Amino acid sequence: MSVDNGVQTLEIELASLAEDLTSPGWHECVLCYVNRMIAAFGCDGTLRWTRRWRDRQAPRATGLERRAGRVGAYCDCELFLNGWDVAVEVVPDEYRGPGGGAGCLGVRTGTTQPCLVWVRINRAAGW
Ligand SMILES: [Zn+2]
Ligand SMILES: [Zn+2]
Incomplete structure (x- = not known):
């Protein structure tokens, strides 16, 4: 394999890696998802990761940003400041990722409800 070919292959692999890193899990x-993206890439002051998840996983959930605003979240990190916290006691050790963060327990495709890892910080229910 020539050097050029090697570089090209590497670039293709890096591009698909970047795509994988910002793709929601199945x-x-x-x-x-948003928690994982903030940990890796930070919050840019918008709901960009929330929107990205919605576009991939629940494209018909067009009211998601409005509902985020109702729980006091006008950017991705505010979902966790004002909306939800990790329910540590319900997360078995085997679901914890290599970084010590909790892995997702999984939800039905197309639902915008969070998995059981998450509990609302205040009493208000749901989104
Ligand atoms: Zn933020
Ligand atoms: Zn989850």
């Missing part, structure tokens, strides 16, 4: 819920 049954990953919106909150686990």
Whole structure:
């Protein structure tokens, strides 16, 4: 294999790796996904990861951003400041990822409800 070919292959692999890193898991819920993206790439002050998850996993959930606003979240990290916290006691050790973070317990495709890892910080229910 020539050097040029090697570089080209590497670039293709890096591109698909970047795509994988920002793709929601098969049954990953919106909150686990957004939490994972913030940990890796940070919050840019918008709901960009929430929107990305919605576009991939629940494209018909067009009211998701409005509902995020109702729980006081106007950017991705505010979902976790104002909306949800990890329910540590319900997360078995085997679901914890290599970084010590909780892995997603999984949700039905197309639902915007978070998995059982997450509990609302205040009493208000749901989104
Ligand atoms: Zn933020
Ligand atoms: Zn989850």
